[in-house]
Amino acid sequence: MKITALETIQLPYLKNILWLQIHTDEGLIGLGETFRGADAVARYLHSDVAPLLIGRDPLEIDAISKLLIETYVGFRSSGVEMRAASAVDIALWDLFGKATNQPIHQLLGGLSRQRIRTYNTCAGYTYNKSGARRYIGASDHAAEGPYEDQIAFHRDAGALAQSLLEEGITAMKIWPFDPYAVESGGNFIHRADLDKALLPFRQIRDTVGDKMEVMVELHSMWDLPSALAIARGLQEFRPFWAEDPIKMQDPDALAIYAQRSGLPVCASETVATRSQFLELLRKGAADYVMLDVSWCGGLSEAKKIGTMAEAFQRPVAPHDCTGPVVFAASIHLAMNLPNAIFQESVRAYYSSWYRDLVTVMPRIEDGHLYPFAGAGLGLELSPYVLEHPDAIVQKTRRADL
Template identity: 30%
Template sequence: MKLANLETFVVGNPPPRHGGRYFIFVRITTACGITGVGEIYNATFGPDICCAMARDMFARHFDGADPHHIEALFRKSYGAGFTQRPDVSVMGVFSGLEMACWDIVGKAAEKPVYELLGGRVNDRLRSYSYIYPASGDVYPDPDTPNAYNDPAIAAEVALGMVEQGFTALKFDPAGPFSIYDGRQPGLDDIALSEVFCREIRAAVGTRADLLFGTHGQFTVSGAKRMARAIEPFDPLWFEEPIPPENPADMAQVAAYTSIPVAAGERLCTKHEFARMLEVSAASILQINLGRVGGLLEAKKIASMAETRSAQIAPHLYCGPIVAAANIQIATCTPNFLILESIGTFDGPYMSAVKGGITWENGYIIPPTTPGLGLELDDAAIATMPYEGTKLHLEMAQTPITP
């Protein structure tokens, strides 16, 4: 079996755009006609450039290769051009191509991918989602009270989610994030975060865990101040409290607070996660299968984490093909904690794919179909071009001041 053809697709994510502005999908076809799908989570460059990078990588390393030879394909891509170091753009592109190879291998073996990576461990996968505004809008008017800026509204939405079946809820009221972070949190941001935790905890009681999200906004001392304020409400995690560059600094935050630190959505390869584990910077690793280096690399990271009593919580702020890959790795991982979902995996978010993700009463049920379990819907994709110029996710471009 040999890889023979690559197709790339840039898909505009329809409103309310949960998961980002666009998705980058790939499809690889073998000489014998088996197809595999993947997704690139690469937000550093525009999507058309990422597609060009994928075509270049495929031509250099994948074309004519056996899709079973994942380790060799990783080494060729990782070491191309005398690099051999974690590179988020290279690994984003590789991740999409690699998961397409696993999709092919699973279909050829007539097995879900998780059965080829150690086999099913978890019969159902606990999931969480953001507390989105009731309107569903990802970018609501900031001057209008909504679940992002009003703790009472957030608590009401949270209670509805719990009644729907969710047992964990994520929210991030700690203020905007910029290319100039970390910084000290403003007193208003600390106060608002504390009230959010108090109101949501009062609404849901012990029926749901609180997942306190940030985006690397703070300095070490600033993160400690924020942790101290929210600690009484016993969140399940404090997410990426400082920028991800220096694990030793993040370890200071982790050692200071009883709240588990979760991090990793911006990291790639086992090497960057090893540095986190070596200094105990985080005990919950948020691997994203569209960026981390693919399924095999994620399995290696999960195994490293197991040796340090750390858990994985696959991260998702991209499209449904990455969601499908996250589900595969979670199903075969004994130290799996929880899986990020985009709502309950229905509605516009799933409009570019055929097949579905089964969400039942707060849990995702692993698929039994061969491969990853989803296919691209070419007819739908043709009606969903991305016509914007902004990147998938962007930070404020000026410093944030109190």
């Protein structure tokens, strides 16, 4: 089997998402996805990656992964090159599954569990879409549906927690500190603002007590003293973890935070490749390892990072606040990794616009995700995407293949 073409697909209203289809001479097509910087990733895939891959055997997954993330064309960061490599890798695993008629989780080593617990990232329908605002408040705009959870955690986080529990979801993630980081540059938080940002945690505990695990997302927006000040305020509410409390550029500083904050540390969706995660683990800077399959190097690298974390006795919780293909790939990984404890999800996404984009959605019941049954990823892009009149489709092929 040989790779004959690379095809990228984008929709203008979802310009953060890039889909990649890798075509072969046997008629099989592998599907990949990555997120953010989609225009630049598409250009790089066609100009630099396609000439390297067309004509190669798509089942040489490890060799291609090494080529794209460790040689002269690769860079150990989560920028354009790494996102392109991640999309390629997901598509190659999808092809592997289709060629062998096996789901990806089986090819990774099989199921470690029959289902995995999910937590709800409390985003709304437009969060992370092209042109959407990431930081909104209770009065910013009207709800577009029942799951405008980012507005809800500003208005009444206790009621939001109760609504999640009614669906069997017993863990949630919120980020009420972000607006204050935007205002101050992340260098200072006033006591009055700290109290305002702590209100959702107080509402959750007052309404549902300890029935809900609460994660706090800090988006790497704070310096060390400010992050520690926030941690002191959070301690009474017993958050499950503090995610990306500072920028992930200094493992020593993160280790200081881990030692002094009194909170478990989760890191980091922004980190790529085993080498960077190894530094965090060696320094004792992370209690929970979070990776993003579309940013860290793909499923191949994610599996290796997860196994390395297991050697350090650290659990893994794959990140997902992206698109439905990465969501599916992450579920396959989380079902396989023995040390996976959560798979992130966004109910505003999987209950609405995800369903327009792919042919199959995962089974989600009682706060748990269940494995896909089909070969490869177990889903395809829907006709809505492939036949959309505004779709931006680019294809690079070689005439002799």
